[in-house]
Amino acid sequence: MIKEKIESYFNRFPTLRVLFFFDEHKDFEEEVKALDLADIHIEFWENNPFILKCKLTQDLKSEKVLLYLPIKQPNTQDAFQEFPLMGLWLANKELQLDHVGAFMEDFHLQRHQKSLVSKYMGALKYAGVQEVCAPILSASHFEEPKLQRGLVSAFLKFKAIESWSILVAKLLTLSTDKKPTELDKVVKKITELNFEDVVIKRIYEVTGFSIQSITQASLLDVARSILYNSLMQTITEKKTDDPYSKFKIDDTTQLTRLNQMLQEVDRNPTLKPKFETLLELVSNDIKGSKLIEVYGDDANFAEYNTEMIWDIVSQVQSHLVSAPSDIIKRLETLSLQPNVGATVKQALKYLIQVAKMHDYIGSIKTYILDTPEAYVHHYTDRLYKIDSNYRRAILSYKSLDSSDIPQHIAMEAIHSELNTSYDRHTDLLNREWLKCLNQFKFDYANLNLPKQYNFYATEIAPADQKVVVVISDALRYEAGYELLSEMHGDTKNTAEMRYMLASIPSKTNIGMAQLLPGNEKLFNDGDIKIDGVSSASTYRSKILEMFNPNSKAIQYGTLDGLGRPEIREIFKNDVVYVYHDVIDATGDTRASERRTFDAVEDAVFELKKFVKLLHASYNVAKVFVTADHGFLYHDKKIEEKDQEKLPNATMMQSHNRYFVTSESSDKELSYSIPLSATTQFKDDVFVTIPFSVNRYNKGGVGHQFVHGGGSLQELVIPVIESSRKREDVTQKVNPILINKGGYRVVSNILKLNILQENEVSRVEKERNIKVGLYKESQLVSNEEELLLNFTSESPSERLFRVELILSAEAAREPFLKLKLFDTDDKLNPIIEERVQNMTIIPTDF
Template sequence: MNLTEVKKSLERQFARELSQGSVRNIVFWYDEEGVFADDIDSLALEGVKIIKLYDNNMFATKLFIEETDTTGNLLVYSPLPRPANRENWLTDTIKYSQTFSTDETSLNLLNFKIDSALRHVVARYKLFFRNSERCKRFEGYHLAPYTEAKIDVGVLSALCKLPAPNLDNVVRTLLIELANGESTVYGSIAKFGNMDALWALIQKSYGYNFPEQSLEKLAILLLCTHLAHSINGNLPKEWQTYVSANSNCFVFVDNFMKNSQLWEAYNKLAGFVAERLNLSERTSKWSIDEIVDCDTFEEFDRSIISRVCENIGQGVGEYERYRKVIHSRKNRRYYPQFKIEYDVLLYACEYLELAQKHAELSGFTVVKLFDEYTKTFYKLDSSYRHFLLGYDKLAERDGFGPLFEKVENSYTNWYLNELSMKWCALWDDERVWQVPGITSQQGFYDKYVRRFVADNERLIVVISDGLRYESAVELSAILNREQKGSSELDVMLGVIPSYTALGMASLLPHKNISITDKADIEIDGISTKGTDNRGKILKLVKEESVVTTYDHVMGMTGKKMAEKFSGVKLIYIYHNTIDARGDNAATEHEVFEATEKCFRELSGLVRALRNNISAINILITADHGYIYRRKPLAERDKTPKEDAAAIETKRRFILTKENIDMQGTQVFSMDYLTKDKTDIHAVIPRATNCFKIQGAGSCYVHGGTNLQEVVIPVIRFKSDKNLHRSMGAKKVSLGLTNLSRKITSVITHLTFFQNEPVGEKLLPLRVTAYFADEAGNRISNENIIIAESTSDKPDERTYKEKFTLKDMPYDKSKKYYLVLKDEDEIVNSEYLRIPFIIDLVFGGSIQF
């Protein structure tokens, strides 16, 4: 300690309140080694006289104190050891005076104002207090009033360079170091701290009772105890030794594993412990139900994924059960890491469950089968799309091979094949391409557009090339969630052949559609190719009209967009993302990825039109759908193309003036489309077959009559700049159903209720829930609650969660809080704060 620090300590000592009957402070300082002998003359203490004491002036000093100066403050300094009492003339004087010592422990007690009763504790840390940086950090913790445990934790925290004293954080620092194969901090504790004090705290706080001071055993103890809280089966006998009855173990691990800033650190530690437990060999011995709630180690997710994949791939069934298992993993720690794998399994279960439920593909008339598709069967296409979308993202597909084969074979050989054959068979006796009660695609303008033109209201028509009905269902839901307004979905019967040129033409206003000998599509004598020609056709019905493309519109600034469409009443916007990718042999397998991109683009387009030109009425439709299967059509399943005078030839159709009878095909007159009689016929392979023509690419096809190709969506989006915020999508609400606000046990169960089902304007809510004290310190584990149920049944919107409190003293006169936080909210993240009284019957034994 330097002279400045000595001076400060002496000033504090002389500033102390006088004891009863005293008129001054007398301080004796025996500097045994004479460290400050040369500096004592420069020590200026205000209002204090310094007397130097040696062997030869003890009597003189006693006389000065008791006779010469009886009122002034005195510092009696001796550079020698204090003599024995019987040899010391000043013994009686010292008894009613104070003493000052420059031994390290005494100075530290003085510096930090620690009671001398804790001298033995401070004495442990002589080396620690010799460093000014460590002293500064320790002092900054403001630990007074001091206790032995506070000093121990303060020293340990300072050695770990923590911002605040906390034993959990000390232990976490040491465990992270262990997992990284390092020992710097642990070595500092051994050198400057006290190992016995550290392990005494660990024993008391976590129930560590092994004789060895082993961080490895501590790590195993903590994670095994956490596992024991969640496993529904039994731990191996050799692991049970490592299970502590102390609830702090569970809370410690739970808070560690859910701290996003320490994500990788926990992964390393969990991997370190899992390796020592040889966990990968053990997980297979538990059933799925026994480990469904376990998330201490990622091996449990790997095991669940592997076994669910194997079981459903082998046709075990139980799809609803496995779907519940997958949904239950959503609030587990490792779910984000394995989200793709879980998505693949979820949509495989969804598809296979639908396939099982609708094995008969009921529908005995054209009308009924069309209706069944728009209400139910389209979900098979949707779940297949999501399944393949996830499957393509898998980093490792080896274990998913049998499941892929099962889904692909079912979708291609049963669903596509059976549905298309049934649909084709129903048309064998039909003469006109028309479904009673369903608007035909060529009637789009008359039904959806004409009234806006007549009323001089602005209407925007977005035509997305290849947007299937099943995808439009999802897009409509997205618009309802993301946009202020309402979205409704209608359906039309698409034209055949279901290809771009004809589909695009049918959506334009027209009196007559005709097909030339060169397969050009004309409306009232005007070609429908290109935006310029389509613009001419629109201007026949509305002068204030514009035809443009998605890329052109989204390339504009908001100001430019407003100028471009100022005064325009009818706007056709052409969008091509799905078909551009699918109708290309090199990228056809990316069609489902393109569908996701399509959703983002169209939602963004709607937002831009609303914000920049105050668009109110927007229609989104398509020119055609498509068939997609991952495995190309086998050559044996392709229909031979006979030599015929064809106007147009594609994989899925031939346009010809010859009335031919070709095996494996259906022939439709194009009279259904034109007002004038035509001798043009469409020859279309039955079911999902294609013609044998040159060129690559036969996974993504369209042009035929299949429901996936001709069920055309019409999304009617209605917006209003004056819509109240309530018209936008909101999250569902969540409440606590327990009436009691008193907790009497370290482990308690609480039940939460999702007040409304998730719907078009009600979004899922994800919250984290935990208990905290009045200062905001977490005192329990954290649970994630995902309120996403779409069910109308109240019991299916109920969430029961288990909370484990830290083993610590609780004051029943104080309030503790159940805190629910919505982490998606940046500003107002606290969703609920409910006060509780904690009055434990057992527990709360650990005190600092």
């Protein structure tokens, strides 16, 4: 064994000349004398230091030498100084036959560190442990606290030495297994090295909860304390009926360290999901519902966990109709929580839209108004929002994963009530609207409202610049308003929206014909002609050219197949009509009508991009976006028993919302209107529509998505005018800080929630801001740049979450300044707040 070790030393250290071998008790004397070493000279100490020193430095200076010394190894300062070969010894190496000695030799540790190596050698002998602890395996860094942290890092299978916050969090996650085999292994290793008390102390320092031993049960108690205090740390009052009050941490320093751990875990993508699973497990013990019961649902909780949110939802769900405005505020507050799960977030989004729809419906004082103008004004001012909220609620509901929603949340009942309320509203509204319109004989000519059939004469003919008209099939008013909101994000444009009244029947070929110019328009049994030319899509360019030779009509889809030079040529015309069909193409097909609201989202997205492209790339100064008609959509299936029968009379045309006859119809629960009353057609024919939102029983078609009738949703269509000219912006949207409590840097990080106060609109434009931490005027953190350009009415959808990381040079500053600047003005902050730096509490204690 000695021979291999000696040869190993000289092989590992090619420059080694003299290998010292101290053997006080002469245990290896005979073995050394019997050694046969190639190219290695063996020299014996015979208490002849002067002669030996000369021999080693002169006669054997070119030899590799094993120096055998049957004396005690010098191990005190005096012995070192008295040893005559000290210089040679320090310049060379010593043969170590034990693991401790070899380890110290390998890592160049000093002799006084031998006891520490001996104490932990049981773990240090493993290559995996050495790899993790590598940064501290040197004479200058080899200290017991660092070594203990490194060993625990290795035991917990980290690749590098982690902070005690991360180590404690990882140790806690091992308690989730039914059979904590991995935890037992780690604890055994710590116990065998006799520093369990140290780890217990670290657990207390990190979490603020004291345990006597490291067991699954005790660690789960620590996790319960963490969950409790993460929820309750902003509530100072301790109520006697709080069954979990034993977990309460009152010391602010301990809370700071706990928050530090939680932030470090939040930034660790591997550990975070496991830790969340742990907290989810102990939430069965620390029941959020009980905390709400004891402290009230309006208490100043630091956070709401999933159970607490579901509990509040359970309490408010029965009041969605009776007290929607209060519930909206409550649900919005919950949705602003930073760590809300996907299902909870989607459920809150759905319920907020439901509550908003009920709120708007509940605010309607009467459905009976005096004039058609009053109905249209009321609809375009407020009532269209009911359709918007219904659409958004339906989209959110379709995205819900019902399997993750507790059974006591009656989502099906809530959704059923949503549909019932919306059905009742659309029926009552349109019954009274059509009754009023009937009193005015449906004579559009006598209504003080903009009509679709005047569009070209009033909007296009007077234009003194290039104009593009985008006609999006079935883009109803509420969808147009959403498009307008999205377009406000483009600061280089100014966009505003008006409305027009579409013709009855509200069907595609009629609406498209009314939007075209013409002196004589004929229905012609459905084969509509304008000045003798068919108004079918193939001939629309010809009709436009009769009024302006530099005109063009083209399908939106056709543009996809053209190159940019060809498209640029098209938009050099004075007038271009672009026909866009996404909503109607989806909704008007029975197989896909349930995707109508998805199609609205797609249409808005496409149109927003297209309008911006027209302005930016094709030099179009003015763009109009409008529609041929709107639509009605009800998400529940329309049963056959709820459909009206079509008459047996001879009809020129019929569909599920209208039929056309040569004579007036006397069908009950219907209105028979001269076609010429709402259009520019001169034909002596009549169109019959239902009293309200009823459908006719028409085979082979869908009945949830419909148009052709006279409802406000079908007739009121948007006219969006977008111009490539900048108006002076007098107001920008404002940022608001919504963090609870004071602002504190914990573990070098400040977490912020920044809310865009209002949605971007025509009067409030987007704002670019920069956020950072400052020491007086010096930036001492990363600087985050945010674009405040959200268009949503919901605050939870206008929220930014920001992390500012404090730089090393400012880590010891007790107080800093948080500053938010408009990027156009870096001298005057919009917001300035004092921030306490809690990082001065040592992270490793």
